[in-house]
Amino acid sequence: MNKVKIKSKNLNVHYGQKQALFDVNLDLNEKEVTALIGPSGCGKSTFIRCINRMNDVIDICKVTGNIEIDGVEVNDENLDVVSLRERVGMVFQKPNPFPKSIYENISYGPKIHGKGDTKSELDEIVENSLKKSALWEEVKDRLDEPGTSLSGGQQQRLCIARAISVNPEVILMDEPCSALDPIATAKIEELIDDLKKTYTIVIVTHSMAQAVRVSQKTGFFHLGKLIEVGKTEKIFKNPDNKMTQDYITGRFG
């Protein structure tokens, strides 16, 4: 059992009048993949966006309660959001490469944080990130081409490489395969398996098969509440909660 990396305590989120999360208590282990499943609008994405404070971007969103990473409170007003996001990378549902070259897509993050002062250091970061995201062989000869010219699956791996480039500790993935075909999905899943050696990964997914394949721990959300959490094997074979049972057997959702 790995040690706990991220710990949420009584986390509540409101969008204006509407409450999106109710008292979520969830521990995420280091160097493990945690899958969050549940029907649409149940708060999975809202939860992971709390971990790197992406909800700050939304004006009407209000977060209360605690989230700790390595024992440090994330919801602290004095916390430097920039260095938080440096430690907690994110990959989105739809691939969103910048309309820049492949090289610039990766070097963007390191440059902002003042890493890689020389061209050769930057080259190394770009190469390593692309290698870790299993994209290097496909793009090494055309780093100057726009990132948007890649295929959907390649774009998503480019976005993963972009997240890796600033050397984070945690990678949040918000349905990273929902816009991809099965072959691209298989590649990403393989990649996730590989990445968990170095990073703590949280993945939101609608595909229960995917959760089984990639994760060690699974949390089931419903209507903003964390219904059940446990080892992936247990959740899918022998869940404690009736609702979890119904969801994973496809009786609703």
Add this chain to the structure above:
Amino acid sequence: MNLVLIFLIIIFSSSLFFYGRSKTKSLAISGNIKLNALPKFYGYYLVLWCSIPALVFLLIWSLFEPVIIKSIIIDTAAKQGAIFNDKNEANLVYEKIKAIHLGTYLGELDSILKESALAYAKFINIFTNSKVVLIFGIIIASTLYSLKKIKNNNKARDDVEVILKGLLFVSSLIAILTTLGIILSLLFESIKFFSVINIFDYLFGTNWSPQRAFVRDASSITPAEYQELKDAFGFVPLIAGTGFIAFLAMLVAVPVGLFSGIYMAEYASLRVRRFSKPVIEILAGIPTVVYGFFAALTVGPFFRQVGENFGLTVSSESALAAGLIMGIMIIPYVSSLSDDVINSVPQSLRDGSYAVGATKSETIKKVVIPAALPGIIGSILLAVSRAIGETMIVVMAAGLAANLTINPLESTTTITTQIVMILVGDQEFDSPKTQSAFALGLTLFIATLILNFIAQRAVKKYREKYD
């Protein structure tokens, strides 16, 4: 006469609407048949069929009647012994005959004119009568035709659709043809000008003083006179002045407009945005002449005052004042358009940037603005073409002297200002001075056309960027 006819046609055809509607209703009830369309469509069908042929006929008739009568009258006058040396004299005689007919002729009457005036009256009479008869004939024929159609329960809804489609097509045709006509008339007058003044003397001459060509007949210029004329129409000072003032305007409008656009799109809260966007756009609604006297009466003298304090001579009509005010006028265009393009940059790109730990300003500077750049350039180019075509402000504030200068404190002039100056007051239409206005107009048109073309290409390229 024509107005009365049009009025009658409209009254009559609209009344047919009610007839058509009730007729088909009763037809459906008495004959117990299923109509092919709602009764009102039969009403529309009658109205359209009854009015359009007659109105079209009236239009065509009114276009050709004067031409035909004129040629007939000139013919008869010639038969009676009138001698015309050229077309102009014939036109003059025709105008005299018309004036006699209307009772406004004051000159001497000879027998030829008298006879011709009588003939004119006769022809007018014949034409008017036959016009009325023909129109009534057409109305009756088309009404009978359409009545027969609706009695046979035609597919009136589809037919009305076809007729309306035709009307819409004709309307768009008119729009295109008028544009084409304007361009052609510009072109032909410019060709006349360029047949007198060499196009290279015009394009590369550095002296603009068209008043030297006043009252000179374009058709009879001697080579000696031409030598003197050719450097009166140098285009360079005008394009330089236009470009210079537009440049000054952009110096004001681009930074202010762009920054306010960025603020509106990225930073302003919904409440601020809802309030201030319309306020900025009000600037675009102020008539340019108001900006003009603001520039001429307030800003110009203010600059001169300030300049005097620093020991500078500032002309009270300066390029600086005109450029500044024009820049203020253009701010809303730049701001509103760049606000729109920045807003249409997908949120996912911003999220991607925030997610690697970029701050808001870094995200704007390195991701949002580069992504929106083609659109921003497009909006700036649209604003430039607006600045180049602007007239009122420069007429009032920039002065009239065609100085070739880059000193913003001196007065300068623009293409549009010169067109206004050339065409104000009575003009001889065959003097090169007047024709030069058309050449200027054509050059201006081509310049703005090219700018608009580039701007639209840039905007289009931007749209394709993300998908």
